[in-house]
Amino acid sequence: MKKIVVYWSGTGNTEEIANKIAGDLSCDVVNINSASIDDVLANDLIIFGCPAMGAEELEDTEFRPIYDAIMAEIGDKKVALFGSYGWGDGEWMRNWEAEVGANLVTKGLIVNGGASDIIDSDYQEFIGALNI
Template sequence: MSKIMIVYWSGTGNTKMMAEQIGKGVLSEGGEAEVLEVSGVKAEALKEVPVFALGCPSMGDEVLEEGDMEPFVEELERFVSGKKIGLFGSYGWGNCEWMRDWEERLKKAGAQIVNGEGITVLGEPDAETLENCMILGKSLAMS
């Protein structure tokens, strides 16, 4: 089993909390997790990685964070075909359109979304969301 990279951007700490819980899920299955802020990772680092997770909250008009995460995802789209990706993030308003758009973008690029859809939560992750993040981590470790 290779190391599972969990790359995220977080403004308030909610998405970071989700990333850390996904890492715990990976560890619970005997895997190795690396939880990293997107600003410290180059997309190229994921080129040979078959399974990973990406997290970002909804920003502005239900879009990805534009300074770090959007350019990172744009670069990833060139080589994610065949990869299994877990998606997650929090939001403050809206109806999770940013997550549906993100899922669709990556599917169009040939990626498989682990567990079929991304995990979203309004505001701070509650117990159910944290359990779903743990399950996502376990799924990533078993992929």
């Protein structure tokens, strides 16, 4: 299955996690600001990363518009989600999972910090579900 990691990151935490996931899955990784929507849609599994921003929301200026454009054409492609957060409890990810609905392949990976803060058991479960 052809896979790509598409992420947004303000201070680098989600970027670190994006690079780790792409390395472990041996797939491409692209910052959403430089992503071609057609190139992203050429994949069967799209792994989106965006930190908790606003008040438990996706980043709405750069990430949300391009993400929405991709999701408008997602069809039956598979989707996975990850991101970094700070002081919340992961509410943004629960909302995001509900929004994606049936295309979601596994529970979103949430990380309180950067790549060095990943909980290994969560990560193994996430990566295992994406090895398809």
